[in-house]
Amino acid sequence: MVPQLKKHNIDIAFLWSTWDETYCYTFFEALEAGCYVLTNSHSGNIAASVKKYNCGLVFSSxxxxxxxxxxxxxxxxxVIKYKDKFTNVNIYQNNDISDFIFSNGNKDYFSELLYKPKKNLIFTLIYRLLRVNY
Known part of the structure; x- marks a missing residue:
C-alpha cells in the first residue's frame, strides 16, 4: 500500500477506528508513506502511535x-509542516520469534506443559475410590 499512497500523493490518512485497535497495519503503511494521520481518541493503538510518532492529530469527536x-x-x-519535518521511516517485517519461545533451562516450556501433565493426588485418589465402587 505504501507505493500506492506515494504514487497518488495522499497527504492525509483518515483512520477512524471506533474500537481500541491493538495493532494497525494501515497506520504503519500511512506512516511509512509520510501521510498525516487523523484519528479519534477511541482508536486505541492508532491514537497512541499518532502521539508517539507525532504524525497527525487525535480528535475526541x-x-x-x-x-x-x-x-x-x-x-x-x-500537513506542510509535517511534510517538511518528515524523515523516511522504514518499516520492516520482524521474523524473530524469540518472544514466543519460553524456556525453563534447557527444556522447552510448552512441551513440558503439554506432554507431562502433573497428577493431582487428591483427585487421583477420589477417582480411584469411585471407580472401585462401580
Missing part, C-alpha cells in the same frame, strides 16, 4: 475533526 478539516488553511499548514 467526529464533529471536532470536521471543524478542523473545514478550516482549509490550518489543515494545509499542518
Amino acid at each position: 467526529l464533529s471536532e475533526c470536521k471543524r478542523y478539516l473545514s478550516d482549509y488553511s490550518t489543515t494545509k499548514m499542518d
